[in-house]
Amino acid sequence: MQFGWTITVHILFAALSIGLAPFIIYFTWKDVRHDEPAYTRLREFWIKVFAVGFVMGTVTGIPMSFQFGTNFPVFSEVSGELIGGPLAFEAKMAFFLEAVFLGVLLFGRERVSDRTYVLSSVLTGVGAWLSGFWILVVNAWMQTPRGFELVERNGMEVAQLTDPVAAFLTPRLPWMYVHMMNASVISVTLVVAGISAYFVWRKRDSKAWNTALRMAIVLLLITAPLQAIHGDAYGRHVADTQEQKFAAMEAHYDTGQADLHLIAIPTSLDAMTDPRTDNLYTISLPAVGSFLASGGDFSAEVVGLHEYDDNPPVALVFWSFRLMVGLGFLFIGLALWGGNLLRKGAVADRTRYLQAMMLASPLGYVALLTGWYVTEIGRQPWVVQDVLKTSDAVSQSLTAAEATGTLVAFVLLYIALLTAFGYVLKWLIASELERMGVRDPDEAGRPQLPWVSDDD
Amino acid sequence: MTDPLLIPVDRYLVDSLPSVWFGVVMFTLAMYVALDGMDFGIGMLFATRDEHDRETLLAAFGPIWDANEVWLVAFGTTLLAAFPPVYSRLLSEHYLVAIAIVMGLLVRGVAPELREQRDDRDWQRSCDRLFVFGSAITPLLLGTLVGSWVFGTDVFTLPSLLTGVALVALCVTGGASFLAAKTSGSLADEMTRYGTVSTGVYLVAVVVLLAVVSVADPANAGSVLTTLPAVTAIVASVAFGAGGITAARRGRHRLWFATSLGLSFALVGLVAVLLYPTIYPASGLAIGAVVVSPLALNVTTVLGLPVLLLVLWYFVFLYRTFAGPVDGDGYGS
Numbered sequence: 001m002q003f004g005w006t007i008t009v010h011i012l013f014a015a016l017s018i019g020l021a022p023f024i025i026y027f028t029w030k031d032v033r034h035d036e037p038a039y040t041r042l043r044e045f046w047i048k049v050f051a052v053g054f055v056m057g058t059v060t061g062i063p064m065s066f067q068f069g070t071n072f073p074v075f076s077e078v079s080g081e082l083i084g085g086p087l088a089f090e091a092k093m094a095f096f097l098e099a100v101f102l103g104v105l106l107f108g109r110e111r112v113s114d115r116t117y118v119l120s121s122v123l124t125g126v127g128a129w130l131s132g133f134w135i136l137v138v139n140a141w142m143q144t145p146r147g148f149e150l151v152e153r154n155g156m157e158v159a160q161l162t163d164p165v166a167a168f169l170t171p172r173l174p175w176m177y178v179h180m181m182n183a184s185v186i187s188v189t190l191v192v193a194g195i196s197a198y199f200v201w202r203k204r205d206s207k208a209w210n211t212a213l214r215m216a217i218v219l220l221l222i223t224a225p226l227q228a229i230h231g232d233a234y235g236r237h238v239a240d241t242q243e244q245k246f247a248a249m250e251a252h253y254d255t256g257q258a259d260l261h262l263i264a265i266p267t268s269l270d271a272m273t274d275p276r277t278d279n280l281y282t283i284s285l286p287a288v289g290s291f292l293a294s295g296g297d298f299s300a301e302v303v304g305l306h307e308y309d310d311n312p313p314v315a316l317v318f319w320s321f322r323l324m325v326g327l328g329f330l331f332i333g334l335a336l337w338g339g340n341l342l343r344k345g346a347v348a349d350r351t352r353y354l355q356a357m358m359l360a361s362p363l364g365y366v367a368l369l370t371g372w373y374v375t376e377i378g379r380q381p382w383v384v385q386d387v388l389k390t391s392d393a394v395s396q397s398l399t400a401a402e403a404t405g406t407l408v409a410f411v412l413l414y415i416a417l418l419t420a421f422g423y424v425l426k427w428l429i430a431s432e433l434e435r436m437g438v439r440d441p442d443e444a445g446r447p448q449l450p451w452v453s454d455d456d
Numbered sequence: 457m458t459d460p461l462l463i464p465v466d467r468y469l470v471d472s473l474p475s476v477w478f479g480v481v482m483f484t485l486a487m488y489v490a491l492d493g494m495d496f497g498i499g500m501l502f503a504t505r506d507e508h509d510r511e512t513l514l515a516a517f518g519p520i521w522d523a524n525e526v527w528l529v530a531f532g533t534t535l536l537a538a539f540p541p542v543y544s545r546l547l548s549e550h551y552l553v554a555i556a557i558v559m560g561l562l563v564r565g566v567a568p569e570l571r572e573q574r575d576d577r578d579w580q581r582s583c584d585r586l587f588v589f590g591s592a593i594t595p596l597l598l599g600t601l602v603g604s605w606v607f608g609t610d611v612f613t614l615p616s617l618l619t620g621v622a623l624v625a626l627c628v629t630g631g632a633s634f635l636a637a638k639t640s641g642s643l644a645d646e647m648t649r650y651g652t653v654s655t656g657v658y659l660v661a662v663v664v665l666l667a668v669v670s671v672a673d674p675a676n677a678g679s680v681l682t683t684l685p686a687v688t689a690i691v692a693s694v695a696f697g698a699g700g701i702t703a704a705r706r707g708r709h710r711l712w713f714a715t716s717l718g719l720s721f722a723l724v725g726l727v728a729v730l731l732y733p734t735i736y737p738a739s740g741l742a743i744g745a746v747v748v749s750p751l752a753l754n755v756t757t758v759l760g761l762p763v764l765l766l767v768l769w770y771f772v773f774l775y776r777t778f779a780g781p782v783d784g785d786g787y788g789s
Contacts, residue, residue: 059562069547080540081748088537091529092763100770103519161752
């Protein structure tokens with residue numbers, strides 16, 4: 001629970017670093033190359049957001065790396081040989097790179113040459129993406145563990161590395177990496193688009209923010225459809241490698257031909273908490289679930305959840321998956337709409353589009369988190385698929401009181417962090433409005449970004 | 457037998473590789489204590505400063521602290537990669553302290569960042585308090601944790617608490633010497649004063665700690681104290697301490713800063729000597745019993761060690777970039 005919560009918050013900030021990196025590099029490069037004030041503004045604004053996000057990422061990431069030890073000592077001991085290496089590489093290859101060159105990026109504009117400055121932005125971004133790589137090496141191994149054998153050591157059965165290439169480059173890794181990095185870019189692009197749309201709305205001819213909005217739309221046009229096409233293939237891979245998770249995603253209980261539920265509407269509270277085909281009002285494509293899982297065979301057998309003694313919380317996985325996919329298609333729609341306006345050169349004039357983008361700005365993150373829940377909760381009861389169960393991985397010496405107390409402390413602390421981050425964004429936006437010369441930021445009826453409005 | 461990467465599978469690249477990695481773990485710890493310790497020191501000295509000086513302190517702290525803190529992650533993950541059972545036991549058996557440390561770090565890291573976002577007196581006051589609190593409590597608890605690790609005792613015992621106090625004093629020394637080297641005038645003078653006192657406190661704390669250890673002899677540590685490596689580490693501590701005070705008084709602040717780094721390395725050196733060849737005294741575990749298999753350690757060596765050298769170069773680059781004096785407006789150009 002505690003780990004689930006800390007990782008939920010951490011992933012928000014980690015994805016921010018990953019997704020914002022291309023924007024930062026681009027703005028920095030443009031700024032240094034062309035000495036254009038619009039890019040200087042964009043660079044300064046987003047580097048500030050990046051910096052606060054990175055600090056939050058650091059302080060939330062450190063608890064996580066230590067929670068492997070504090071809360072899951074058995075997991076650390078059993079799979080330390082497999083996960084320790086990649087985690088150590090993450091710190092040494094990626095985290096240092098990002099932290100050191102972010103310092104230069106934030107404080108060193110006057111102290112290093114233009115070339116070094118641009119290079120620093122690139123290295124910061126590379127650090128973020130490399131960090132994601134090694135973390136997903138670990139996570140992909142937990143989904144599809146390879147390259148090890150179980151041996152007895154210190155009276156405990158532990159995983160011993162037998163093939164580093166197989167253990168690091170597991171079947172899941174390429175799927176996960178593309179999907180996760182792209183998801184991060186989409187999430188951040190939506191945030192950038194939302195904030196830019198807000199500024200454009202306040203000042204239609206703002207050169208800087210029109211540029212940022214256009215860039216975000218173009219990026220969304222590439223990434224959103226890619227995510228859908230790639231995600232479809234990814235689903236097939238999950239069906240091949242983690243049958244139980246796939247069954248949970250589709251709430252498929254009886255082994256046999258599987259239907260695909262295109263749209264599912266719960267008909268009662270029961271259906272909400274325990275989704276099954278017979279209590280959902282669904283628009284389903286018969287047998288298409290089999291078709292997707294097998295890559296072309298309508299009658300392929302899909303293993304049902306009744307085959308297992310111990311299943312993940314199906315409702316959570318089922319609805320999370322639906323929400324994620326639904327949002328994914330919404331993003332494609334927004335991208336196409338924006339692309340069409342872009343073609344007509346009418347983005348800044350279409351108030352309804354600007355409003356839609358503002359409303360959509362947090363949704364990328366919602367999709368990212370639900371996707372993460374599908375991955376992690378869908379793997380339950382296993383922490384390492386078919387090797388170690390979560391219930392066996394936790395600390396034996398941890399008392400319920402300690403666990404509860406620290407969980408409450410983390411929840412409160414992180415809510416405070418998120419609130420603080422919301423405020424910081426709000427202040428940054430307010431001061432940017434002032435710089436833009438938009439008067440009276442507190443005027444009544446002022447439009448608000450959805451995730452800052454409730455902080456007031 | 458070798459695998460496709462030409463890495464030996466069933467023997468270590470060199471026989472002493474487990475000990476080498478024990479050294480690497482200790483090195484990352486020493487880097488952390490030296491560099492982030494200095495940040496903690498800045499945070500504690502922050503309490504003694506007025507508004508103008510505080511801006512200067514934050515300007516000195518800004519570009520480097522996050523990179524410094526990463527050494528803690530490097531320490532944790534290196535320990536996990538080479539000696540997983542030590543990592544899991546150290547953290548799970550000191551659960552509350554470990555959680556409190558990461559929370560302290562969190563508060564320390566976020567407070568100055570938030571402070572700068574808003575021009576509001578009360579807001580800044582609250583952030584300042586949190587910053588000082590986080591900077592003081594974290595090294596105290598970290599020292600206590602390391603003390604109970606080395607001596608194999610419960611968390612709150614005399615030797616471990618003394619280690620915590622010693623670490624706090626060491627951090628103040630590091631922070632003071634760094635600030636003295638980066639500033640001038642009355643600020644540098646006062647840093648010299650604080651730093652001299654903290655060096656004294658540190659040396660006294662270490663002497664008392666060693667006296668307690670030699671009497672109580674937890675985890676057989678008392679008898680190790682008279683061996684040559686231990687004596688070397690102790691003598692080096694005294695020499696760095698005394699040398700630091702002399703350098704500080706003569707206004708040679710950069711030399712003083714160098715000796716304070718030396719003090720940190722001497723302290724961690726002592727930790728290493730007291731542990732070796734065991735690595736987890738509470739369970740009597742030796743390095744050889746908890747190290748990962750040859751293949752895993754070889755892979756970590758081939759991929760990890762060269763990168764560590766690269767990381768050291770990053771730090772040289774970072775500190776060079778931000779070399780020179782600092783004032784309230786940040787690092788001048």
